[in-house]
Amino acid sequence: MGRGRLLAFAAIGLLLAAIAADYAQAQVRLRNISISGEFDQPKVVADGKSSIILTVRVTENGQPRGNALLQAWLESGGGLFIPEWNYTDEDGYAEYTYTPNAAGPYDLQEDTIAHVIDINVGRLFEVDKHYRIQIPVEAPLTTD
Numbered sequence: 001m002g003r004g005r006l007l008a009f010a011a012i013g014l015l016l017a018a019i020a021a022d023y024a025q026a027q028v029r030l031r032n033i034s035i036s037g038e039f040d041q042p043k044v045v046a047d048g049k050s051s052i053i054l055t056v057r058v059t060e061n062g063q064p065r066g067n068a069l070l071q072a073w074l075e076s077g078g079g080l081f082i083p084e085w086n087y088t089d090e091d092g093y094a095e096y097t098y099t100p101n102a103a104g105p106y107d108l109q110e111d112t113i114a115h116v117i118d119i120n121v122g123r124l125f126e127v128d129k130h131y132r133i134q135i136p137v138e139a140p141l142t143t144d
Contacts, residue, residue, distance in 0.1 A: 029060065033065065033118060034058070034059045037056040038054070039052050039136065044135070044136065048100070051098060053097050054135070056070065056088075056096065057092050058094070058118050058129075064090065067088060068088045068120060069118070070117065071084065071119055072084060072117075074112065074115075075115055078100065078112075080097075080099045081098045081114055096116070098135055111134055112135040112137045114133055117129060
């Protein structure tokens with residue numbers, strides 16, 4: 001019984017050491033990962049039909065992070081921001097499309113904020129690099 005407990009504690013210790021090492025390595029890598037983005041046009045009209053494309057680039061030490069898993073969502077503002085999950089291509093690029101809900105010329109406009117995170121920095125569990133951007137939305141001049 002004493003030997004079995006010792007082996008169990010040793011196994012748990014090795015597992016915790018592996019997790020701690022993975023976390024420490026991911027924290028070091030986070031400093032070298034960069035996420036940037038740009039839109040295909042200066043702004044999008046909140047008419048329920050118009051869209052704007054956000055192209056995101058993920059690099060590590062200045063080199064593209066191909067096949068990085070990204071998750072995206074809207075913090076504020078209404079509309080459709082897709083896809084929610086995306087992989088970067090071999091050059092580190094991924095595209096998202098935002099279509100704002102229809103708004104009238106007198107509706108209050110709140111800032112539309114999107115988040116994109118690279119969630120696979122760690123190997124054993126999720127450690128993420130975060131990117132936040134304001135989407136340039138304007139109210140329509142007239143309503144249909």
